[in-house]
Amino acid sequence: MENDSTEAWKKPELNKTTTDNLMWIEKYRPETLKDLVSQDQIIQTIKKYVDLGGLPHLLFYGPPGTGKTSTILALAREIYGKSFRNMVLELNASDDRGIDVVREQIRNFASTSSVFGFGAAVSGDMSKGGNNYKMIILDEADSMTQAAQAALRRVIEKYTKNVRFCIICNYASKITPAIHSRCTKFRFKPLNQDQIRGRLNYIIKQESVSIDSDAVDAILDISKGDMRRVLNILQGCYLSHETIDFDSVYSVTGQPRPSDIKLIFQSLLNDEFSVCHDYISKVKFTYGIALADIITNLLTPILSCSLPPSCITYLVSQLAEIEYRLANSSSDEIQLSALVGTFKIAVEKAA
Numbered sequence: 001m002e003n004d005s006t007e008a009w010k011k012p013e014l015n016k017t018t019t020d021n022l023m024w025i026e027k028y029r030p031e032t033l034k035d036l037v038s039q040d041q042i043i044q045t046i047k048k049y050v051d052l053g054g055l056p057h058l059l060f061y062g063p064p065g066t067g068k069t070s071t072i073l074a075l076a077r078e079i080y081g082k083s084f085r086n087m088v089l090e091l092n093a094s095d096d097r098g099i100d101v102v103r104e105q106i107r108n109f110a111s112t113s114s115v116f117g118f119g120a121a122v123s124g125d126m127s128k129g130g131n132n133y134k135m136i137i138l139d140e141a142d143s144m145t146q147a148a149q150a151a152l153r154r155v156i157e158k159y160t161k162n163v164r165f166c167i168i169c170n171y172a173s174k175i176t177p178a179i180h181s182r183c184t185k186f187r188f189k190p191l192n193q194d195q196i197r198g199r200l201n202y203i204i205k206q207e208s209v210s211i212d213s214d215a216v217d218a219i220l221d222i223s224k225g226d227m228r229r230v231l232n233i234l235q236g237c238y239l240s241h242e243t244i245d246f247d248s249v250y251s252v253t254g255q256p257r258p259s260d261i262k263l264i265f266q267s268l269l270n271d272e273f274s275v276c277h278d279y280i281s282k283v284k285f286t287y288g289i290a291l292a293d294i295i296t297n298l299l300t301p302i303l304s305c306s307l308p309p310s311c312i313t314y315l316v317s318q319l320a321e322i323e324y325r326l327a328n329s330s331s332d333e334i335q336l337s338a339l340v341g342t343f344k345i346a347v348e349k350a351a
């Protein structure tokens with residue numbers, strides 16, 4: 001599969017008038033399996049199953065923006081071609097609907113036999129196996145309660161004959177073992193920077209975005225392998241800046257710049273409590289940065305600093321606590337004091 005070159009991105013064939021107002025994450029959602037940059041191994045394996053005519057139930061898991069939804073949609077399009085609409089049911093488990101509604105929809109869909117007995121109007125290689133089953137895609141399944149999952153298990157069993165399920169989630173651990181054991185599991189990993197860069201450059205060209213090269217690097221750094229985040233940042237910057245430079249990427253995303261993190265880290269190690277506290281407050285206020293983002297970005301300098309290992313361990317465990325408390329809606333103000341205090345204790349320990 002071609003991954004990195006901009007040349008690989010001749011698609012999608014988009015009708016400009018209908019796509020101009022679309023969010024770029026939808027406009028540039030890969031149409032075919034070839035459009036996906038990465039996850040080749042997973043795609044190859046699933047294609048083999050399809051060729052052999054026996055697609056198992058699938059469980060896709062992994063971080064957001066790695067192509068889970070796009071992969072199954074592209075795969076279903078290749079399997080079913082024009083019959084996609086008749087043969088595929090897409091449900092989002094995090095919609096505000098109970099399992100009963102979902103069960104009802106699944107029952108209605110699954111119990112009507114497939115009109116096209118043999119892989120429908122299938123295109124390409126995938127027509128070989130007798131894919132005479134329908135497909136139900138259950139996205140964001142980790143938001144389902146245990147009770148709903150237990151009900152789903154029975155539904156899967158009941159309709160196994162003519163329906164294949166593809167269950168998608170971020171956290172496999174939130175899916176019950178009973179569903180795990182009925183599915184073939186695929187873990188989607190974050191995209192690497194080269195893969196993202198190829199796709200990003202293609203979109204920049206398509207949309208005639210004026211962007212500096214260090215701004216592209218900044219987007220890659222911030223997005224950490226999440227392609228949805230890449231596209232959202234690019235579109236956000238494009239709408240607010242004529243030319244996107246390094247600083248605009250950080251200001252649009254509200255992320256601390258690497259140079260700010262460096263200065264904050266120095267201050268945490270060397271300055272008096274109140275001086276450091278005031279300095280970080282000022283940076284937070286000036287750039288509208290959340291404390292949680294500062295903490296996440298402090299990990300790298302902490303792990304590579306010259307403090308004794310016991311102090312580094314102490315710092316990391318305390319930071320994890322502070323991050324946890326922030327996630328549970330403790331105030332930034334109190335946790336900022338806790339952060340500065342933690343560093344003071346660590347430096348004292350090291351002396």
Ligand SMILES: Nc1ncnc2c1ncn2[C@@H]1O[C@H](COP(=O)(O)OP(=O)(O)O)[C@@H](O)[C@H]1O
Pocket residue numbers: 024025026028029030035036037038039063064065066067068069070071188191199227228231
């Ligand atoms: N592997 C990929 N190749 C190309 N684009 C991708 C890939 N993964 C994600 N994207 C882009 O990110 C957006 C979100 O992808 P999606 O498949 O919904 O991710 P997930 O379901 O894993 O959260 C898509 O619209 C697409 O534009």
Ligand SMILES: [Mg+2]
Pocket residue numbers: 068069070139168
């Ligand atoms: Mg998804």
